[in-house]
Amino acid sequence: MSQQKSIVIIGAGLAGLSAGCYAQTNGFKSQIFEHHTVPGGVAAAWKRQGYLIDGGIHFIMGHKPGTALYEIYKELGASDPSLYVDMASYGRFIQETEGIDLLVGMDLAQLAEDLKSLAPKDASIIDEVIQGARSMRGHDLSTVGMSQPPELTSPLSQFRELWQMRTVMKYFSGRYSRKICDFVKDVKTPWLRDFFCSLFLPESPAWFIMMVLALLADKQCAFLSRGCLDFVQSIEKHYKALGGETTYHATVDKILVEHDRAVGIRLTDGREYRADYVISACDSYSTIFGMLEGRYVNAKIKKRHETWETSRPFLSVSYGVNRRFSGEAPFWTIMLDDPVVVANETIRGLFIRILNYGDGFAPAGKSVLQAEIETSFAYWHDLQSKDRSAYDLEKQRVANEFLSRIEKYFPGLPSQVEVVDVATPYTTWRYTLNRNGAWGGWLMTADTIMKRIERRLPGLQHFYLAGQWVMSGGVPPSLYSGRHSIQLICHDEKKVFVNTAA
Ligand SMILES: Cc1cc2nc3c(=O)[nH]c(=O)nc-3n(C[C@H](O)[C@H](O)[C@H](O)COP(=O)(O)OP(=O)(O)OC[C@H]3O[C@@H](n4cnc5c(N)ncnc54)[C@H](O)[C@@H]3O)c2cc1C
Numbered sequence: 296m297s298q299q300k301s302i303v304i305i306g307a308g309l310a311g312l313s314a315g316c317y318a319q320t321n322g323f324k325s326q327i328f329e330h331h332t333v334p335g336g337v338a339a340a341w342k343r344q345g346y347l348i349d350g351g352i353h354f355i356m357g358h359k360p361g362t363a364l365y366e367i368y369k370e371l372g373a374s375d376p377s378l379y380v381d382m383a384s385y386g387r388f389i390q391e392t393e394g395i396d397l398l399v400g401m402d403l404a405q406l407a408e409d410l411k412s413l414a415p416k417d418a419s420i421i422d423e424v425i426q427g428a429r430s431m432r433g434h435d436l437s438t439v440g441m442s443q444p445p446e447l448t449s450p451l452s453q454f455r456e457l458w459q460m461r462t463v464m465k466y467f468s469g470r471y472s473r474k475i476c477d478f479v480k481d482v483k484t485p486w487l488r489d490f491f492c493s494l495f496l497p498e499s500p501a502w503f504i505m506m507v508l509a510l511l512a513d514k515q516c517a518f519l520s521r522g523c524l525d526f527v528q529s530i531e532k533h534y535k536a537l538g539g540e541t542t543y544h545a546t547v548d549k550i551l552v553e554h555d556r557a558v559g560i561r562l563t564d565g566r567e568y569r570a571d572y573v574i575s576a577c578d579s580y581s582t583i584f585g586m587l588e589g590r591y592v593n594a595k596i597k598k599r600h601e602t603w604e605t606s607r608p609f610l611s612v613s614y615g616v617n618r619r620f621s622g623e624a625p626f627w628t629i630m631l632d633d634p635v636v637v638a639n640e641t642i643r644g645l646f647i648r649i650l651n652y653g654d655g656f657a658p659a660g661k662s663v664l665q666a667e668i669e670t671s672f673a674y675w676h677d678l679q680s681k682d683r684s685a686y687d688l689e690k691q692r693v694a695n696e697f698l699s700r701i702e703k704y705f706p707g708l709p710s711q712v713e714v715v716d717v718a719t720p721y722t723t724w725r726y727t728l729n730r731n732g733a734w735g736g737w738l739m740t741a742d743t744i745m746k747r748i749e750r751r752l753p754g755l756q757h758f759y760l761a762g763q764w765v766m767s768g769g770v771p772p773s774l775y776s777g778r779h780s781i782q783l784i785c786h787d788e789k790k791v792f793v794n795t796a797a
Pocket residue numbers: 305306307308309310311328329330331334335336337338350351352353354355356545546547548576577578609726727728729734735736761762763764767768769770771773
């Protein structure tokens with residue numbers, strides 16, 4: 296009988312856990328080493344005085360049977376319907392200066408009608424976006440191109456995928472692949488540009504926005520009912536049930552290489568662990584240029600790490616409040632009449648999350664409300680390292696400023712606040728070691744989202760990359776990327792890859 300081969304995985308984020316589950320399913324002996332004390336990576340939630348502060352995943356796609364993604368959740372032990380709450384709306388969009396207050400529901404016809412009645416001069420672009428979303432309905436698009444790693448994708452399988460998408464193909468090229476903000480730049484109604492740009496990231500291609508609207512209309516989007524840690528823990532539980540091992544508070548410093556073959560890892564405390572294969576499911580810059588000292592790169596890899604932008608990090612302020620927000624939409628975008636200056640930037644838009652879709656976020660009768668913005672990593676990192684008390688004071692100031700802007704919607708809110716928690720990009724970096732405190736790998740643009748990044752490094756055997764730095768950020772790509780790393784190992788071992796344990 297052949298001896299069971301071993302795999303060391305760096306990082307217990309979604310990609311590392313996914314790699315671990317498929318490693319076990321395919322008969323390998325795997326061990327995950329994680330820098331933090333808990334699994335999840337950027338999909339993080341933490342307790343504060345009885346409140347659950349969810350600092351991660353806003354919503355999830357493909358939680359219902361009938362999609363490729365649902366099968367992945369099932370394979371990873373995360374398909375229990377109680378983990379999810381169907382989204383009943385995408386949220387509320389408020390433009391204070393113009394007095395716009397719009398609920399973005401799931402019904403595309405209604406959305407088109409509402410938008411056109413408020414912005415009649417822009418009826419044609421509204422119709423175009425909604426028509427794109429309508430055309431994408433019923434297609435399982437959120438995981439297109441993800442079934443296999445680039446190294447194993449044959450021209451025939453690529454053709455098959457393209458063929459399945461033939462009716463919506465026109466949306467994936469030409470003007471629809473422009474940034475949504477550029478796509479709508481000529482609108483005659485200024486707030487409409489803010490509306491479209493804030494539906495996801497302003498750099499996302501227009502087709503991605505159409506796809507999100509289509510998924511919403513198809514009722515394929517959900518909140519995590521008990522927050523992202525619970526989602527993560529269900530995958531970790533599955534991994535352990537399959538026999539996988541985790542070591543927390545274990546930061547990998549070096550990938551051990553002998554004769555151009557990865558043979559294990561060394562932790563910052565000097566402990567070494569050897570294995571037949573190594574998968575890195577964490578920040579690719581520190582993996583390639585730190586743990587591997589930049590010895591296995593080519594021009595493409597160098598260029599990517601030198602020129603691609605990382606996703607802009609978040610600052611989130613969470614308020615534990617002694618009140619309920621029954622009936623309020625869980626997501627709000629508020630374009631402020633009175634902007635706030637944070638990290639030397641003028642912040643016009645606040646993204647608000649009201650975590651009122653599950654009972655686990657707060658004690659009975661209470662809630663968590665969160666305000667989130669994108670901000671500079673360098674500013675918060677430098678402030679923290681130069682002057683810790685100035686950093687704390689600035690966090691407090693920002694929390695007060697945000698609260699003063701939100702109060703008008705919930706009079707008396709400041710007196711109901713029991714807990715304030717501020718997480719900056721420095722916080723994200725501290726707990727994940729992600730470059731620039733990034734929340735989602737590379738900045739999602741039409742270009743980066745379509746790039747197929749190879750999982751092997753040139754000249755290095757028995758080593759694979761996984762996670763949000765080899766696909767775009769987001770739950771589906773991260774889960775798929777973990778699966779890809781095991782598909783590649785199975786391929787190299789001349790084994791047939793299996794999805795579920797025998
Ligand atoms: C606020 C927020 C909202 C989001 N919203 C959504 C959403 O609505 N929908 C969606 O699909 N996605 C969303 N995402 C993105 C999604 O959560 C991530 O893309 C995904 O979870 C990334 O998983 P990962 O495993 O690839 O990377 P990570 O989560 O970054 O995991 C990497 C892990 O490696 C560990 N690590 C790093 N260096 C080392 C080392 N040297 N040694 C040991 N361990 C190490 C880190 O601690 C971390 O645990 C959101 C993310 C954030 C932060």
